[in-house]
Amino acid sequence: MKRKCVLAAVLSFLVVCVYAQVNISGKVVSLETGRPVDGANIRVDHSLAGCSTNAKGEFMLRNLPAGEHVLRVTHVSYVPQSVLVKDGKTDVRIRLEDSHVNIGQVVVTGTGTHHRLTDSPVPVSVITAKDIREANLSTMEEVLTKMNPSFAFVTSGMGTTMSLNGLNDDYILVLENGKRLAGDDRIARINIANIKRIEILNGAASALYGSDAIGGVINVITNDSKNAVNLSNDTRYGSKGRFSEAVNADFSAGKFSSYTSYQRLQAEGWQLNALAASYATDKKTRLKYRTPEKDKPTGKEASTAYYSNTINQRFTYEVNDRLSFGIRGSYYNWKNDRPVTEYKYNMKHETYTYGAELKYMIHKSAYLAADFYSDNFTSRYDSIWKPGEKPLGEETRKRVRYYNGSLKGIFKIGQSQKFSIGLEYVKENLMSVSDKLKGENMYTMAVFAQDEIRLFRNFQAVVGVRYVYNEYFKNYATPNVALRYKWKDFNFRASYASGFRTPTLSQLYATDIAKTTDMITIANLHLKPEKSDYFMLNIEYVHQRFTLSVSGYINEIRDMIAYRQLSPEIAAELGHDEAQQRDNIAKAEVKGVTLAFNAYIGAGFSIGGGYNFMDTKDKTTNLPIDKSVKNVWTANARWGGHWGCYRLNINLNGRIQEGRYSRTYYYDPAPHFSQWDLNTRHSFYLKSVVLEPGFGIENLFDEVDDRPWNSNYSTLHPGRSLYVSLGVRFKH
Template identity: 55%
Template sequence: MKKRCLFVVLLAGCTVTAAFAQGAAKSDNTELSQELDPVVVTATGTNKQMSRSPIPISVITAKALKQANITSFEEAMSKLTPNFSFLTNGGGTTMSMNGLPDSYVLVLENGKKLTGDDAYTRINMANVKRIEILNGAASALYGSDAIAGVINVITDDEVDRINISTQTRYSSKGRFTQLVNADLSVGKLNSFTSYQRQQADGWQLSPLVEVKDKKTGAVSLVPTDKEASTAFFSNSTSQRFTYDVNNRLSLYLRGSYYNSETDRPVTEYAYNMLHQTYAYGAGAEYRIKPRTVLTADFYSDNYTTNYGYIKKSGDFEAGSKEMRKRTRYDRADLKGVFDLGKRHHLSVGMEYVKEYLTSTSEKLSDIAMYTSSVYAQDEIDLYSHLQAVVGMRYTYHENYHSYATPHVALLYKLKRFNFRGSYAAGFRSPTLSQLYYTNTDTKKDLLTLANPALRPEKNDYFALNAEYAHPSFTLTVTGFLNQVRHMINYRTLTTDGKEEYGFTTVQQRSNIDRARIRGVNFSFNSYLGGGFTFNGGYSYIDARNANTDAPIDKSLKHAANVAGLWAHTWNNYRLQVNLNGRIQGERYSQTWGYAPNFQLWNLNTTHTFTLNHFVLEPGAGIENIFNYRDNRPWNSNYATLTPGRALYASLVIRFNK
């Protein structure tokens, strides 16, 4: 009965859907039209209005983030888009996009790849101008990992003499967020500084855990101190300088530092997880003419995981620390964008990437591999109503040598309708851990062997898109097929290896799987008049292992987002009321089975007072209005970690001059 009710709700949501939930109430249709058709960069690598991009792309704007009182990347992607889901357990947080896990998704910040287990947590949402989402393979422009899609977080770089803002938010379970931005412009020099603090207490959804008797197979419930959501804190600081040498040449320098620490129950764990990341980069842009630009960049991202022991374990005493993994990602690239007359806009570039890994847990020390690439992409205006994008990347990988990934997309405009079709090939090279990782698990009597002979995973992505655009109404439908081959999974070598290997079961990573993902995404956004805006999103994904026909791990078939907003301004005061809901179907886990479906509804109010150079913006609301909790016994596949209904309060202060 629950499945039937959920399906009915999802079908109703089809008519009010949005792959991007921009949701800003507008004082007039012109303002809404501008909001629905922003200038984007991720689809083609050049600045282009979204409606004129042959490659379908969706956008979450800063206004949508503000109206939903978003303070984290995970919140933004789960509350405002239907084709994403998140799973958090003892191993950290993993994301699924269009049926594939996050190892197949490329996450960028201003075009720079974010690495490490805490990549999402490092993003300061108070500094986000928009989030651009490109569904499907994009290896022609972005190389490895862009098989399921690309997410590009664009930060705000607007320059005022002084721009300072703080955002504070607090809700139950000690969930606290503090965001600070300080921008300063002095002549040709601009400075952008941001700081983010996040913390929360831990909580249980159930004080019990299922335990299976090894002899009888009987399952019983026993008390546990394990928490569904672990207490933690994190700090993230970033600094960027830009210097405009003249009206053609500009330089930039950037750096950031991030650290986080968990606080786990000592009765259940021997150590806490300590993460830290530092990144730095520099670049230059030379503008030959308005649409002809040369850019050069270098970027380095360095991530470390440590264990902080809270009780004695083996050779480690309480209070000691052990480095477990260190990764480094270096990228240098040179790119040119050339305006070749009225019909051609050519992007060409070259890129060099080197990755490093040191891991005590995997018994690896300073191993590395490099990748070099060249690419070209032409944006072609065939006729006044027909545009095309044709691109190709040639990659030379240290282990796999040559590989090419083509991409072609077409856009046909007919009055208020846009029709798109695209094909892209993609690839994902095995990680250093997948290539060289050897692990022993004495509890499971299991040995995992390294496999330096792994091949890249490859895919073919096809999409058809239709869009109707009106100044106060948009409707978009996208159907896609993603076929992935040479997928890496575990292959059992023997279940009788005690004499030869010292372990009963021996396995190895191999290119043994194939996947077939078919899906349809709907989008809808409308301005109803009188300050009312209504939008939402629905995504149907059929993600299956093509060999076994089983669902892909962590995938779900149905998800929807719905949002309604009312806003009105009285002189210097503006009130915004936002009601949004996340409706999610069952999520599949190979180990734990299906997590149940659920609905989460939130009510947000924002009160904006404009006082000359100051803006005061208190907010208050209710999270999880209907008090949903997944209170099953402790497991690693909770539907959602929400502790139940909660009130929150927030305050934003901005100074601009």
């Protein structure tokens, strides 16, 4: 009897895994032209199953249970559509109505659950793969700078610093498919050609994402095409040796899928001015001021030569339409190449990641996801040596190890409520030879819950909270509330979110000694977490040919970590000319308004743009926040037309930025600049391949900040330049 029971249990399990499974296949075409729709996303209701159409518009959904299924079909250029299909059908033909503005995009970042962009209770801005391709951009920095006015970038000898609404990248959480990226090169190591969309959430989001999400969240969603074969290559070359190449190779065979991508970026170095700016420091205010009479010739470059490589690999196995497993990993390296006559060392960065995930849909109203992820970053000094000298080798500047394990469940309660709950464990490790840190550790545990409820037909509410226990900083709770009301073509949104950021291990333990000045920064084990309160109001108008969104926000940050200047006596005791210590001495306020619009004019023409106004204040000094910009505008104009197997896209893209404030260069702010690019992309749809050559002009009006080296540059662009590109996509 016992054997029979065991056998029955085993057979029951096998039945669950191998119940009658069927496939559904077909083609997606444009309703207006009848042309195949490439890259349409198809998802099956109450299932993990999904796929994307290939260049011929074809799709195949595998391993579905017998019965009827509802297919949800979306594409950035078409109106979303739902189709009821019977099992085993192999000739499904889906005709999508053209949509000239992006109104059907699905997003996840605002609430951690799937919503149409216009239905999201929290406003999220989206940059799609189509936007990136038509603007012919090759790096994440270019994408965020040229397509979103809320971002700004500053490049120095130690790398590039990003800011979002006036707050630097210490306060910005960068995710790839919902997984946090650690280290100094989070943006640089993202493969542009592998992006499906970029979701940007302004303001605090600690209830959903934990520490670091005080300023905002960038979530990069990568391609997950489940076609039998998906091969593509994108190459771009411009002046100053600026070269990029990206290769994607995706394969799917039955229940198994493999996703591989590679990206190479490189550039030569260039000067903007052969002189080096000279500065002196006011002894009372500690502010720098320019001394032009002391400018000297230099061989140092405003932008140094570099190269980087990024490899991503992901495998998935779908047991059935409700259970799947996946593993993933990546490797990234970056090195600059500075003039041997001017520098003693180069910088080298290296990152590798690995992770695994499980997704299980218990039934149509319950979904579970378990995930483990590790991000490992190392930064080194690589000594530069001349012929005849003995190489000094490398010195580890910093090594960061980040581990994250999470379990999340989403449960639908009736037709109007969705409840999310999850657990998360994070462990971080820091080692640095230069700072004499052999390995410092910190762990954080958290539980979070969120309730999404539709109170009546056009009114939604989201309430969430995260309870955090940190090894050093103990307990803290971060709540958030978001409301959305829909009236005709208008959305009205309001939200509050609490932000929370624990001090990093580097801020707690590292002692930094500047290599260019005799300045020492000492550790502080008594730092407190930084906290914030974020308030937002949003009005959005959505129409088939026009969208307009306006948001006003206030972000109040307290216990900010800044540098406390120490007395000359303490500096002398430490053996240096100057000394400072990190401390919770600052408060800040960011108030602003953002505007975004898109419009289809007709005859293939569309226009769009954005505006960001910021009023930032460091309440400790009553000065603006360092590196903040008050007014930024972005704009684009596009035209597309097709004749037979040929399609032409023309894109004019611009950014106008007011002067950038700098605490360090108080008397020498970065000046106003305006930069415009003209891009053309030519698509030839041949029998077995799509060829997409591109030609364009960057910095159309030759805007160059040619002040001496070491100035507070507004832009490092070398000036007007031409580029060529070629995209190759194989049909199958």
